[in-house]
Amino acid sequence: MKCPEQLIDYMHEYLDDEITEEHEKILREHLQSCTDCQEYFRELNKAIALVQSTSHIHAPDDFTSKVMAGLPKEKKRTGVQRWFRSHPLLTAASLFLALMAGSILTTWNEDHQFSVSKQPNLIVENDTVIVPEGEVVKGDVVVRNGKVKIEGEVQGNVTVINGEKYMASAGNVTGEITEVNEVFEWIWYHIKKTVKNTANLFDHDEKEQSFQ
Amino acid sequence: METIVKHRIKQVIKGDQNAYGEIVEVYKDKVFQLCYRMLGNRHEAEDIAQEAFIRAYININSFNQNLKFSTWLYRIATNLCIDRIRKKKPDYFLDAEVPGTEGLTMYSQVPSETPLPEDEVESLELQDTIQKEISKLPDKYRSVIVLKYIEELSLNEISEILDLPLGTVKTRIHRGREALRQQLRHV
Numbered sequence: 542m543k544c545p546e547q548l549i550d551y552m553h554e555y556l557d558d559e560i561t562e563e564h565e566k567i568l569r570e571h572l573q574s575c576t577d578c579q580e581y582f583r584e585l586n587k588a589i590a591l592v593q594s595t596s597h598i599h600a601p602d603d604f605t606s607k608v609m610a611g612l613p614k615e616k617k618r619t620g621v622q623r624w625f626r627s628h629p630l631l632t633a634a635s636l637f638l639a640l641m642a643g644s645i646l647t648t649w650n651e652d653h654q655f656s657v658s659k660q661p662n663l664i665v666e667n668d669t670v671i672v673p674e675g676e677v678v679k680g681d682v683v684v685r686n687g688k689v690k691i692e693g694e695v696q697g698n699v700t701v702i703n704g705e706k707y708m709a710s711a712g713n714v715t716g717e718i719t720e721v722n723e724v725f726e727w728i729w730y731h732i733k734k735t736v737k738n739t740a741n742l743f744d745h746d747e748k749e750q751s752f753q
Numbered sequence: 754m755e756t757i758v759k760h761r762i763k764q765v766i767k768g769d770q771n772a773y774g775e776i777v778e779v780y781k782d783k784v785f786q787l788c789y790r791m792l793g794n795r796h797e798a799e800d801i802a803q804e805a806f807i808r809a810y811i812n813i814n815s816f817n818q819n820l821k822f823s824t825w826l827y828r829i830a831t832n833l834c835i836d837r838i839r840k841k842k843p844d845y846f847l848d849a850e851v852p853g854t855e856g857l858t859m860y861s862q863v864p865s866e867t868p869l870p871e872d873e874v875e876s877l878e879l880q881d882t883i884q885k886e887i888s889k890l891p892d893k894y895r896s897v898i899v900l901k902y903i904e905e906l907s908l909n910e911i912s913e914i915l916d917l918p919l920g921t922v923k924t925r926i927h928r929g930r931e932a933l934r935q936q937l938r939h940v
Binding site: 550553556557581584585587588589591592593594595596597598599600601604605607608609611612613622623626 | 767768769770773774777778781782784785786789790795799802803806807810811879880883884887898902903908923926927930931933934936937938940
């Protein structure tokens with residue numbers, strides 16, 4: 542070809558969208574006068590157009606599943622971890638429930654012996670606790686696995702766990718009387734007690750703070 | 754798109770294999786197409802494209818998360834294709850005897866240069882012809898031409914994918930275009 546060689550470079554610059562104005566001007570002027578170069582430029586463009594005309598093909602339908610089947614097995618631990626990670630609240634809640642239920646049931650099972658809170662003027666006969674007539678018992682009375690007979694006065698709460706309560710007409714309890722007989726009631730009682738204690742703790746703190 | 758993919762990659766790195774399925778869905782067609790145009794054969798293309806995704810998964814920890822995932826994935830796929838092309842070359846020595854025949858060589862399998870009268874170019878045949886001509890390009894020109902004109906990537910991205918200086922990519926594209934011009938001028 543008799544034409545200057547850089548013209549072909551200009552064509553490539555043009556095709557790469559990187560031609561300068563100056564080069565583009567030279568190329569245009571030359572193409573108008575030279576049929577050989579026109580043909581060459583046309584062939585280049587045709588080749589590109591043909592390559593671009595190839596239809597877009599898609600991967601087979603089962604492509605993804607085949608890839609996934611070919612991956613190395615993930616560690617079993619990861620599967621469990623993923624579940625925990627995607628359900629943080631459920632994990633925390635079930636962990637809490639499991640521990641709570643465990644501790645409460647343990648206490649329940651260990652508590653089948655008769656016991657009573659210590660107050661000096663309570664009378665204990667076998668598995669019956671008596672608040673004698675005319676006596677005033679200060680503080681909360683808790684009876685486990687036994688009966689309680691109230692003939693006098695209790696300044697506080699009376700709680701009977703797994704037992705029975707007899708109230709004489711003269712008997713008087715200033716606080717609440719609670720009877721707990723079933724496991725679930727027992728759990729409920731336990732939770733209420735924990736919450737109350739916590740609340741008291743806070744009240745206490747606040748009082749202390751206010752004194753300072 | 755890139756942000757979703759980045760998020761999924763983080764999950765994959767933490768060990769969540771399911772998240773990888775979504776990444777495969779996003780890129781499978783492009784990677785398959787790249788492999789098909791490089792290798793000229795659907796079966797091989799599927800093989801290599803799957804291999805590319807599996808390699809990417811295994812080496813996900815070495816992926817620099819500040820870069821585009823597609824660039825990295827295309828690099829793996831292109832390298833696998835080039836390896837495959839180089840490995841299978843000996844199969845195509847033209848003077849090798851065709852298995853199961855006596856004295857018949859691969860030369861007899863090559864169609865004669867003169868087009869037959871019934872070779873009126875139909876769409877499908879044209880596609881085949883173009884694919885054949887792409888497959889005839891030496892692999893270093895083939896990869897740049899496929900990335901540029903079929904995957905429609907910028908010269909900068911191609912230079913990153915192939916890990917070559919921009920100037921080298923340009924030279925290869927020019928040579929590739931020259932070769933294609935010669936091969937396709939009479940189509």
